[in-house]
Amino acid sequence: MKCFGCGEVEPHGEEPAETSVRILPVGRAAWCRGVAPTPGVPGGGEADASVPLRRQTPTRVGGCCLAGLLPPPRGDGAPLHSGVPDTPLSDRTHRVEEEVLEEEVVLEEEVVMEEEEVLEEEVVMEEEGVMEEEEVLEEEVVMEEEVVLEEEVVMEEGGGDGGGGGEEEEVLEEEEVHSCPAEYAGESVPQALMASQHRGDPLRPQMEMEDLSDYSVYSQLTDEELLQLAVERSLSDHQMTSSSSASDPPHRPDPLTSRDNPNCDPFIDLYKALRRGEEVSPVQAVIMDGDVAALMDLVGRRCSSLMEPNHDGWIALHDAAYYGQLHCVAILLKAYPNSVNSWSLMNQTALQLAAGRGHVSCVDFLLKHGADPNIANKDRETPLLAACEQPNQAIVELLLKFGAQVNRCNVQGETCLHVACRHGQLNLCRTLLEAGADLNRKNIYGLQPIFTAAQHGHVDLINLFASKGADINGQAPDGASPLFEACKNGHISAVEALLSLKADANRAMKSGLLPLHAAVQNNHSRIVSMLIPLTSMVRVRHCGISPLHLAAEHNRDEILALLIQAGFDVNSRLSSDRSAMFEDRRSTALYFSVINGNLEATEMLLAAGADPDLDVFNPLLIAVRFCWMEMAALLLHYGANANAQIATEPCAFPAAILLRMESLPMLKLLLDHGCDAATCFDCPHGGKTHPPITPAWRPAEEMRASRVTPPRQCIQFCEAVSGSRSAGPIISLLLEYVGHIHLCSRLLDVLDRRSDWKPIKRKALPPHPLMQLCRLKIRHQVGVRKLKLLHTLPLPVTLVRFLHYDVQCSLF
Incomplete structure (x- = not known):
């Protein structure tokens, strides 16, 4: 390495002498041995390890060139002079600096390349580790499935020995429970294991020696590991399902669940819960996976998590009923029989959850083991209401068999019959009526079941209720009848059925509207055709609004033609209170057509005899204001002022x-x-x-x-x-x-x-020109209306054109 100042090189291969020139690194530069770092005091000394070398001041000791260029400071802050005058750096010094910088750049690039190679090796090692972990997990899954199959075979063999097999299993389970020390009875599985290790209690070896058949691989996993395993199993099962053929369906722990409700998949529920960021507990993961062996292991250890409510107040039994895991429900009820009617924070029971999800086998099992079918949640919905909301005939019959009250209502005042009508369930309604459902019970909106059936157009239900004595012309608090609702919603078959049952087509709402108004407003032309012969013109006049007004307002040209053809008055006017609802005080159907710019409807009304000058604000002024030439010409042609x-x-x-x-x-x-x-x-x-x-x-x-x-x-x-x-x-x-x-x-x-x-x-x-004065006089004498008939007189065409201002005076 070269010195930063003089460029002297440190010898390699041997230890330099005390007086030899030696390179000491200072940050990214280097100084000679002759320039020793000084810890802030004059006179030299050893370098202070606590101060970075790049910040320490070099002191001249030997003959390095930099010693004279950079004298050390004194204690008072003034520089110490060594007798060598201060001179600027030479060109040689600049070259040395450039060489040193080039070497540093090369070194940095080599370090970066080495770091990248190390990172690539680490990534490869991590990928190999992930692949090994996946292989281990797949082997564990295979082992677990083999254990479950062996246990099912053992259970089937034990069940075929007669009634004594069940008693022996109960005795064995009680012995297993008593074999666990009492001090661990209230702890979860991971907590009990950790406590046994700290206390020196051989909990696990003792239990394994007493009953090896109850051993499960889940007993050594923590709550977090159980959750991870459940997620991995669900994902692996999903991959197996997608890769398998239709003739070889994947194995499910609970075949009864898929038979009861094929649309309910616990793995999909788990996936949705994870996507929403919801916390899935280990117990919930076991139940969703339908892992009977793991659940039996938890029950045998009296795991406290099975009875601890989650943030919704659900315990393990609620989860098992919700996901339709019949085997899990049976295990939990056998272990905790008093939890059959446990409530959640919303007062939901396991029976209500199972009924709402359509799990017939779970509902049957819960009812046979003491579940109350009349417990309602905070919305006052009973299991029977839940079964009608998700229509399930079998569950409804089970609940009625076990004493479910058929006329209980929810917070909306709806009974089971209302709910079944909304879904159009004919057989379900028959079952409810046979069980004593009240046909005339009203909800909080004053609607009877037949009203609900008419709203949704269920003809079979209308005929059924009529045969049972329902009021065909019963009205809601606002005066609407079943016929009005059927006309408004366009249920043609329901309208035909109600009219055949002598429903009153002239029964108006409190607002005065008739069923015909509802059909016109919602553009149901076929229903309009059925109602026109049955609607009284006198009742229409008393309504304060004609169906023509609604047809023109909503641009129902086809219906407008039907009404005009049927003889409805085209000059009927809105009542004063209805006209006051509009800022321009409109009153005729013609005004609605004009302001909508509907030229065809305007022409139909004018041709039928509509007066264009009845409104307070003349319709012609509307056409003129918007510069609608054709509309204005049409109105003027029919005599608009x-x-x-x-x-x-x-x-x-x-x-x-x-x-x-x-x-x-x-x-x-x-x-x-x-x-x-x-x-x-x-x-x-x-x-x-x-x-x-x-x-x-x-x-x-x-x-x-x-x-x-x-x-x-x-x-x-x-x-x-x-x-x-x-x-x-x-x-x-x-x-x-x-x-x-x-x-x-x-x-x-x-x-x-x-x-x-x-x-x-x-x-x-x-x-003024005489011809102009004569034209004005003739037009005044004939009148505007008769000017339109000039072409019928035996007059020259040029004269007629002149009188109509088609020819200028100078051209006559």
Whole structure:
């Protein structure tokens, strides 16, 4: 190694002498032996081990070049001079520094490469260790399955010897329990093992010597190891299931469970629990896995975890019933018979959990061993209600056989018959009725079972309840009947069944709506066709709203045509209270169609005789405001008033001009159909000075009926047009539909803004063309409505076009 300063090299292979130059590392640099680190005091000395070498000050001792360049400090902070003057570093020193830095870079790269090789070797070793652990676990699983099979064979052989076999097993189990010292009786398996080791008690050797047949590999595992084993077994079983063929189904510890409820898989439940981050206890893992041998081992050791409730208040029996592990339920009930009716925090019993999951064998076993079928949870749901919610005929019959009360209700007031009706279970409803279910019991919403059956369209149940005497026309607190609900939900077969049973089609709700209204609103055209002949027009008029209103509001064109064809009044109006619900005080079906922009529905209503001028806010003004040319033309064709006014926005000229004067095609359409243009030039100020213009008028406000603000002053045309950029063309078009008029001073000021508008001022001055005056006179005498019939008279086509403003005066 070279010195940082002088570049002298330390000899290799022999120990240098005391006076030889020796390299001492200082951080990433190195100093000669002649430069000894000084622990902060003048005069040299040994290096302080507590201070990093890179921070210690070198002291000149020998003849190294750096000794004179970097003198050591004094005790007072001033540098000590050794007689050698301070000089800058030479070029040789710079070269030495560059060589040293290059060597350091090479060394660092070699160290990094060595570290990467070590990491790769560690990764390979870890992978080999994981593979070895997986092989060991697979061997353990095979051994456990062999032990379980041997125990099942032993149990089957012992059961075939007669009734004495069971008594002998009970005696053996009692002996095993008594063989365990009393001081370990309340401890879990891992706790008992650890305590026995600390106390010097040969617990495990003693138990293994007394009964080797009860030995299990789980007895040596802690709670955490049991959980890990359960997870690994579940995953390995899942892999075996996916790889095996359909003809060779995987083995399940409890075949009765899959036969009772094939959709219930404990391994899926375990996987979901782990995905949700829920804590699965070792006991729960054993039960979910259906490991009978491990559970018997825990029971034999009187493991306290079997009776300790979890965060939901469940004990081991609840888990066994929930997952449908019949063998586990039998073992736990035999060990703890008094736990059969134990409650969870939600007052759930094992029977209710098993009934709700559809485990028939578990329900049967629990009932035969004293489970109470009438214990309800905090939602007042009994096991019978749970069995009806997840419809299971066999469980319902078992519960009824053991005395379950059939008319108990939950917090919603629903009985088992309500629940069975909701699911459309005909046989289940028959069973409940035979057991004494009340057909007229109402829930908290006042609904009977037949009402629930009609809501969901269960025709068989409607006929069954009707045959048992149910009220077909019974009403809910809001007045709805079963027929109303069936019509609203579109159950055609249910409607037919109710009508065949003489259900009243004119029984209205408290809001006045009939079943026909419900069918129209929800677009059930077939039901509408069935109800139209049975619905009274008098009852419709008393409702305050016609089915036509609902059809037009919701754009039900097909139903609208049916109602018009059936003779419903197209000019029927909403009642005052219903009209007050809308800000624009709409009242006719035509208004609904226009404001929806439904041209076809509007044409159907107008063709059927709908009056376009009945509403407070004329429908024509809606079309003009949104510049719907086709809609406006259709309304004008059927006689809409082009001079309609707005009650909340009075003006001295037609309101339609106020709403859309900027659109010249719309303005011409209005003028062609009788809009009075002369009123636009009737200014009360004339040639006098006009008052200041009021604040800017907002067109959107004319459609709102204000109850608070007083009516505005009458708006003049000159005031409205003065703010428009198209004022000149608007005034010019209006002048063609008037005779002798005078422009007020404000209109003259408006026309003076642009030079190209000056001819418009001359157009207003007399004399006016005689042909224009004659056209105006003829149109006034004939009238707007009769102008549409001019083409039927023997008149020249050019004259008819001229009168309709299709030809200009100069072209006649």
